[in-house]
Amino acid sequence: MVTEIGRRDRKRLSTHWRLRSAALRLVAEHGLSQVTVEEIAEAADVSIRTFFNHFPSKEDVIIGLDPGLVEHLAEALAARPATEAPLVALRAVLGELTAQMMDRDQEWTLRMEVLHRYPALIPRAFAAFATYERALAEVIGMRTQTDPDSDLYPALTTAVAFGVLRAVVMSWRGGERASDLPGLLDDAFARVSAGLPAPNAGHPSRRGRKAAAPPGPDGGARLVEPAGLGRATAHLVGSAK
Amino acid sequence: MVTEIGRRDRKRLSTHWRLRSAALRLVAEHGLSQVTVEEIAEAADVSIRTFFNHFPSKEDVIIGLDPGLVEHLAEALAARPATEAPLVALRAVLGELTAQMMDRDQEWTLRMEVLHRYPALIPRAFAAFATYERALAEVIGMRTQTDPDSDLYPALTTAVAFGVLRAVVMSWRGGERASDLPGLLDDAFARVSAGLPAPNAGHPSRRGRKAAAPPGPDGGARLVEPAGLGRATAHLVGSAK
DNA sequence: ACCGTAGCTGCAGACAGTGCAGATTTGCAC
DNA sequence: GTGCAAATCTGCACTGTCTGCAGCTACGGT
Numbered sequence: 248m249v250t251e252i253g254r255r256d257r258k259r260l261s262t263h264w265r266l267r268s269a270a271l272r273l274v275a276e277h278g279l280s281q282v283t284v285e286e287i288a289e290a291a292d293v294s295i296r297t298f299f300n301h302f303p304s305k306e307d308v309i310i311g312l313d314p315g316l317v318e319h320l321a322e323a324l325a326a327r328p329a330t331e332a333p334l335v336a337l338r339a340v341l342g343e344l345t346a347q348m349m350d351r352d353q354e355w356t357l358r359m360e361v362l363h364r365y366p367a368l369i370p371r372a373f374a375a376f377a378t379y380e381r382a383l384a385e386v387i388g389m390r391t392q393t394d395p396d397s398d399l400y401p402a403l404t405t406a407v408a409f410g411v412l413r414a415v416v417m418s419w420r421g422g423e424r425a426s427d428l429p430g431l432l433d434d435a436f437a438r439v440s441a442g443l444p445a446p447n448a449g450h451p452s453r454r455g456r457k458a459a460a461p462p463g464p465d466g467g468a469r470l471v472e473p474a475g476l477g478r479a480t481a482h483l484v485g486s487a488k
Numbered sequence: 489m490v491t492e493i494g495r496r497d498r499k500r501l502s503t504h505w506r507l508r509s510a511a512l513r514l515v516a517e518h519g520l521s522q523v524t525v526e527e528i529a530e531a532a533d534v535s536i537r538t539f540f541n542h543f544p545s546k547e548d549v550i551i552g553l554d555p556g557l558v559e560h561l562a563e564a565l566a567a568r569p570a571t572e573a574p575l576v577a578l579r580a581v582l583g584e585l586t587a588q589m590m591d592r593d594q595e596w597t598l599r600m601e602v603l604h605r606y607p608a609l610i611p612r613a614f615a616a617f618a619t620y621e622r623a624l625a626e627v628i629g630m631r632t633q634t635d636p637d638s639d640l641y642p643a644l645t646t647a648v649a650f651g652v653l654r655a656v657v658m659s660w661r662g663g664e665r666a667s668d669l670p671g672l673l674d675d676a677f678a679r680v681s682a683g684l685p686a687p688n689a690g691h692p693s694r695r696g697r698k699a700a701a702p703p704g705p706d707g708g709a710r711l712v713e714p715a716g717l718g719r720a721t722a723h724l725v726g727s728a729k
Numbered sequence: 730a731c732c733g734t735a736g737c738t739g740c741a742g743a744c745a746g747t748g749c750a751g752a753t754t755t756g757c758a759c
Numbered sequence: 760g761t762g763c764a765a766a767t768c769t770g771c772a773c774t775g776t777c778t779g780c781a782g783c784t785a786c787g788g789t
Contacts (some may be wrong), residue, residue, distance in 0.1 A: 253756070254754090254755065255754075255755050255756070255766070255767080256769080257731090258755090259766085259767075262767090262768090263741075272738065276538075278769075282745090283744065283745090284744080284745070284746090285744085290685075293768075293769090294768065294769050294770075295745095295746095295769095295770095296747095296769060296770070296771095297768055297769070298765080299745090299747080300767075300768075303746085304745080304746075305744095305745070306747090312589075326698060332686075333686070334684065358596030366526075366622075369615070369618060369622070370614075370615030370618040370619060372614060373611075373614055373615055373618040374614055374615045374618075375611070377610060377611040377614040378611060381610070389752090391686055391687065393687050396659075397686050398674070399655055399656065399659050399672075399676055399679070400679075400684070400686065400687045401656075402655035402656045402658060402659055403651075403652065403676055403679060403680065403684065404586055404684055406651030406652065406653075406655040407648055407651050407652075407656055407680065407684070408649050410647030410650065410651035411644065411647065411648075413643075413647055414643035414644045414647040415638055418637075418640050418643060422601065431640075434640070435640055435644055438640070438644060439644065439648065443575065443641070443644065443645055443648070445573075445574070445641065446632065446634050446639050446641045447602060476575065494787065495785085495786065495787090495788075496734095496735070496785075496786050499736080499785090499786090500735085500736070503737090504737085512734095524774090524775065525775080525776070525777090526775085534737075534738090535737065535738050535739075536738095536739095536776095536777095537737075537738060537739070537778095538736080538737055540776085540777060540778080541736070541737075544777085545776080545777080546775095546777090547774070567778070593734070655749075666789090
């Protein structure tokens with residue numbers, strides 16, 4: 248299963264990685280607007296022109312994701328069994344995605360640091376997700392034989408799924424503490440499937456990843472009525488794998 | 489209730505509107521990259537410098553929303569009765585937002601045309617929503633006495649709500665046919681609260697805005713098992729007003 | 730009538746991003 | 760190993776975005 252690639256591709260990937268690494272390091276240290284493309288290229292030991300041969304814009308080197316990932320996700324979704332409910336399939340694919348993110352832990356940790364330090368970048372990161380979301384909505388449309396242009400269903404479904412993903416990823420700060428991203432995603436999907444029960448103030452959820460329903464009516468002051476999308480139907484969203 | 493504003497503010501608003509109008513018209517006709525800021529400024533009869541006094545970037549004149557809207561939405565959400573469930577409050581505020589969009593129908597119709605003709609702009613539009621989403625997540629955090637940094641709940645809730653909003657707005661093409669945006673939003677929220685039932689191929693939903701549950705098991709070929717977030721609990725999301 | 734302020738303007742300049750052409754390196758066939 | 764096609768890297772010229780600054784004008788309040 249070892250993918251054979253030649254010297255040329257290896258060099259290209261090396262350049263790609265050096266640019267990305269240098270950019271993340273420099274921007275984390277000095278801020279996005281303080282770092283020029285020239286400095287990034289210099290740090291990666293390539294020309295400015297080469298930078299733009301690899302990344303269409305300065306921001307893409309920070310938040311842009313891997314080339315070909317869109318196609319990969321679309322194929323992964325299409326490859327899920329046809330009997331699987333759309334949200335289950337989406338959950339599985341996104342779970343795979345987060346697993347890949349964990350594989351490159353340090354890169355993502357640095358990226359999230361930058362993102363949180365310079366919140367102006369966050370919308371751009373969201374925009375990156377939007378590209379994947381649209382591609383997967385297409386696939387959902389095929390799976391359910393629904394025309395994405397005439398029916399809301401595919402867009403609505405992927406919007407919810409990616410809403411969960413975005414919320415989870417943004418809340419996640421890599422590195423040491425509790426950085427089990429796929430686990431967090433599981434938690435979040437479970438909470439949504441349980442109808443988004445309101446949390447108890449001061450008790451950040453420490454329940455297991457199954458997010459079992461609270462044993463009984465808690466005694467805490469309830470400032471709002473319990474918000475919910477509906478009752479738990481765990482099997483519909485539940486552990487896809 | 490008529491808001492008194494002086495000549496200065498009127499002129500400023502006039503400039504703002506002329507720039508926006510000119511930009512939308514020119515970009516709709518020639519494409520984003522074919523239109524320069526200089527041409528937009530020229531069409532609005534102001535200097536280039538003035539353009540950038542009103543909009544921080546070229547794209548903002550197309551997809552950027554109104555100044556002060558973030559604060560307005562945050563206040564509107566905070567003003568909802570404290571007993572209201574978060575999703576109900578969010579649904580109400582977003583309904584108000586879509587109603588405002590309908591008030592400026594032609595502007596939004598043109599904007600959506602541009603967006604669909606140049607899909608590269610879509611992520612940018614999503615990015616605009618992200619700003620509002622973050623602001624409202626803060627308010628939800630206050631309402632539920634939840635720290636948005638330590639608990640997923642506010643981000644998760646707003647992510648779902650804005651997911652619905654984005655899906656609806658993107659599916660909406662203004663103009664003549666069936667452009668009741670608040671109604672579509674109602675539909676979408678209802679479908680999510682009903683657990684995202686899979687649509688029947690070839691039968692785009694034509695039900696009323698109440699999105700009542702289908703009378704019985706439909707006979708259509710079911711390629712996937714019904715996907716759901718949970719059972720309908722209409723009162724939790726239902727008509728806030 | 731006076732003054733402080735806010736918007737409009739031109740100018741200089743840094744920086745992002747593109748098209749083009751030439752040099753170099755790689756993969757592959759002969 | 761020789762030759763060739765393709766891909767990458769590179770420098771260069773150029774357009775366009777966006778910012779800081781300083782001067783001007785128009786407005787609003789006193």
